[in-house]
Amino acid sequence: MIPLAGLASAALVLTGCANPSTGSADDDPTKPVTIKFWHGWSAPGEVKAINDSIARFEKLHPNIHVQATGNVSDETINQALRAGGSKAPDVVTSFTTNNVGQYCSSGMWADLDPFMKKNGIDKNKVFPKTLLDYTQYEGTQCALPLLADAYGMYYNKDLFKAAGISRPPHTISEMKADAAKLTEKNSNGTLKRAGFMPNFRLYQNSPDRMFAQWGPEYFTKKGKAQLAEEPKTYAFFKAMDDISKAQGGYGKLERLRGSFGDEMSAQNGFLTQKLAMHLDGEWRGLMLDDAKAKFDWGVAPLPVPDDQAETYGRGYLTGTVAGVAHSSKHQNAAFELVRYLTTDTEQVVDFANAIHNVPSTFAALKSPKLDADPSFQQFIKIAQNPDSQAIPPSNNGGQYITSLQDFSYSVEEGKVHNLKKGLEDLDHQIDADNLQSEN
Known part of the structure; x- marks a missing residue:
């Protein structure tokens, strides 16, 4: 996945006290159903890759029809989730991990731990810790790593x-x-x-x-x-x-x-x-x-x-995340798609190879079918390095990273004459922004 301009620092306007539309996890995922899947991929090769993935899923689950809509922004997805109703998506994705804290704290994305427990998935044995960390917030695992990006x-x-x-x-x-x-x-x-x-x-x-x-x-x-x-x-x-x-x-x-x-x-x-x-x-x-x-x-x-x-060998990690909309009336069927896209080794490897992203599971990272190109393998090693780091989630999304970025511009331009005082002010600003999001 190639990051969209400005996406990594985008902050959504969500609040920690949002009241998401109520969905249901009482559906039978073996019965015929159509679920709506909204994603952000738009390049022809990427769209083909995700459509191929959906086709493989539908072959394995002939009762579940996936209606995919691409090139959808985080803002559009979350507007739809706030509104709820029959037109809202069931399965959602995001190209930035910065907003996971908001997804979880607002309740817009469903907690996936009960679904994993019901399906016998031990997330700690499937996903590297750093990737799990950036898909949860304060104990709520509202997303799962789809593919990763390593720098x-x-x-x-x-x-x-x-x-x-x-x-x-x-x-x-x-x-x-x-x-x-x-x-x-x-x-x-x-x-x-x-x-x-x-x-x-x-x-x-x-x-x-x-x-x-x-x-x-x-x-x-x-x-x-x-x-x-x-x-x-x-x-x-x-x-x-x-x-x-x-x-x-x-x-x-x-x-x-x-x-x-x-x-x-x-x-x-x-x-x-x-x-x-x-x-x-x-x-x-x-x-x-x-x-x-x-x-x-x-x-x-x-x-x-x-x-x-x-x-040495560490790097910055981020990636695409997938989740189930809290408003979905077909949460079990929706989780079947999320589970396939994020945990099926063959699917993860095929998708990673197709769009040249880093796989997000232990098994896929070790797969002999993974692209063997030496330069790509360097990123696989970075993704597996225990010292590699993702930014910590916040209930204010990536706003604190935007604040750090703006401050850093001033530092490199020589406009900050007292770095300690400037950083203290930055800390106060971040805390105030986070407090506002809670209220």
């Missing part, structure tokens, strides 16, 4: 060889040194190429994705924001600033970024070799192949802090 570092092997660099960097200090070696300037001092651009407005470079390499704790056990009290926050911002300065500074990097084309275009900064190292997800490899990149490239985990060198 790593693409690097230009030709440029590395020319610079005399034998392997991708493992630590932040190595990345800083390599980035400086790989940076190329024009005769007027402007940048022709950056070794690595830490700027937060670049493509997939949202701060939470890079911050994951530090393994931060965003909240206390009582749910209070603690970025100002987390030493890793300060280390993270310093590291990003140091890498930036090693290549000429934020201003020069921003000017170079302005010369890049759209992320999904042939003028992508990495594809045009204006970036030697680049943070991205597993889908980028397929796009590089389709574009017939004119250089040799590889994939490695993003470097980690020097004092956490033993965690």
